[in-house]
Amino acid sequence: MNVLVYLIPVSLILGGIGLAAFFWAIRGSQFEDPDGDSHRILTDDYDNKPKR
């Protein structure tokens, strides 16, 4: 049962990283346009830099 001493913190930390990543994504407005994002992968236009 001693393995639990490692496993429980490990599972919590991994989950916590996922949660932190989700917060980061919310702040970066990544959930503003889910429909558009799923369609954008089909276009060939590169828009990874501003026009000017």
Added chain:
Amino acid sequence: MSGASQMSACPACVAAPAAEAIAARNVKDASIMLSLPGIHCAACISAVERALNAEPGVTAARVNLTLKRASIKAEPEVTPARLINLLARVGYEAHELDAGMLGSTETDRRGRALLTRLAVAGFAMMNVMLLSVAVWSGATEATRDLFHWISAAIALPTIAFSAQPFFTSAWGALRVRRLNMDVPISLAIILAAGMSVYETMQSGEHAYFDAALSLTFFLLAGRYLDHRTRSIARSAAEELTALEVPRALRASGETVAVAELAVGDLVRVLPGARVPVDGVVLDGESEIDRSLLTGESLPVAARASTAVSAGEVNLTGALVVRVSAAGKDTSLHRMADLVAMAETSRNRYTSLADKAARIYAPVVHLLAFAAFGGWLWASGDVRLALNIAVAVLIITCPCALGLAVPAVTTAASGRLFRAGMLIKSATALERLAEVDTVVFDKTGTLTRGRPELTNLADFSDEDLSVAAAIAAGSAHPLAQSLVEAIRAAAIEPVGLSDLREVPGHGVEGRWQGMAVRLGRAEWLGAQAVSTTATYLKIGDREPLAFRFADSLREGAAEVVAALHKQRKDVVLLSGDAPEAVADIARRVGIEAWEAQMLPADKAARIAVLAKAGRRVLMVGDGLNDTAALASAHVSISPASALEAARVVSDIVLLGSSLAPIAEAIAVAKSATLRIKENFAIAALYNLIAIPVALAGFATPLAAALAMSGSSISVSLNALRLTRR
């Protein structure tokens, strides 16, 4: 290289939205927001973005498909009207949105806060569930206690953070001595957590941390869905740019707020502008478009001593108007008062969810209290009695009820949004489902409110190209429509000289040494025809009459046919002249029509129908419809409608077609049916679970199964709506 450039760009894009929102407020011209009802695919996105980005002066354009919007950053000289024209040429309908009000608004921030709470609750729920599974599958003694303590360490802070919306809402209700759905929810969450902490300290067998968390999670999910559907619709519908004039131009040339005007002041109304006040024309000659106020489809002549009302549009010449009523006394405001009165009567509608909550909350509290009392009396053990009471509260807790309505409305609004409709009111779908009578307005609703040339084939190409050239010199609706019709026939206009507009009469110019005039029959000395027409005279030749008819809006005839098929009564109420109304009624297939109705008449007519037990759906766009829209059981207005009309409507049609209305009623009906089914599913679960809990057999495992089972089946049932 590209990786590096992305790296450097990223911190900026994280900070960009906030900066943009601030910029939008300070320099309003710098950012433009357009609503694009017609976009639906990847090709649409790139076509729109490519067209916008190719326009000089546009620095960035981005389409949001979820909201059907494009946000554009551009130099101040780029006007929204220009971009709307540009998109129209590529084949996309666009409307301007008020960019200053969008961005990171209040509702937007609330949505993000809810999503964050939901994510935290989900994270905690999964971890605690993991530990709980270990306990359920047989962990005992010290291991079980350790797991319970870890669960408590995760659950308590999560509940304190994530369940706040329920606590604040419940406290708000309790303070005014009322019960709402959030009272039993909060009580169940707090009691479950508190009881579990106590049990853990006593190294007891059952802890309900997972139940408290999944309760929070599922209910937050419902709350978030609800918020999302409503906020998207509300912001888009209310921020379609206002058409009302907040400013007026004094005769001295000074621009002032309308509120500063007093009776007797002189204001100048330029061609193409909206009249800001009620008044009498003192000087100038022009034509006035009254369609938004009265529903009349034809412009009327205005000269000295003609009375004008706020909201009318001045078409051809500049007018000087002496103010007879400004601000609160204008006919525009009196109409707004009618609307306010009608609105209060509609707010009394109780939604299905409220009805359910009203029965539900007291029943749950009574049951839990009875369980506590009964077991205390039977066993004399306070801890056991409390445990069972808490189990009853948790098991009956309205997970499914909390999801039953939002899951269905989200699915239904999503489907209607794709069909081009915005649902603004939470109860609109329920009310729409009850409709048995549909009332239409004519001008601007069933028709485009725009005349269309009917006898193009009667003229030679030469006449048409002269007509196109001279008509281009006027802002009059007939002239504009003439230009469009001739352009559509692919005829190039000739070159004209000395083009000038004669206010109240028409336009004149010179072509190959001949005088050319386009305008009223009297002015040209032509024989007037019986229909709406404008006349062209080239030199000494015989005058030509271009005849016009108001064109039907797309889908008008289809929607009337579909409504007849659904056995609804369809009525046409218009402020226009009887002949014009009769003609349109015949063309769309409506038998019951009334003409020359004043705004108050329309509202009164709807009140009569309501008194006769009819549930009326009003479809209208003008100021003269607003009172009727507000007093109807449910109302729809097109996106081209005046802001006042859109604000009082429950549903706004984004596209130009009327056809989605029939589908909306069908979807609303099945949505209401799904909501009722969902209540039935939730009730069925409770019917099984409550006796088990009352008998004291409920375990945390049973509670978890019942909760997830009912929530999932309710959501799946709602999802059936998205399919046809």
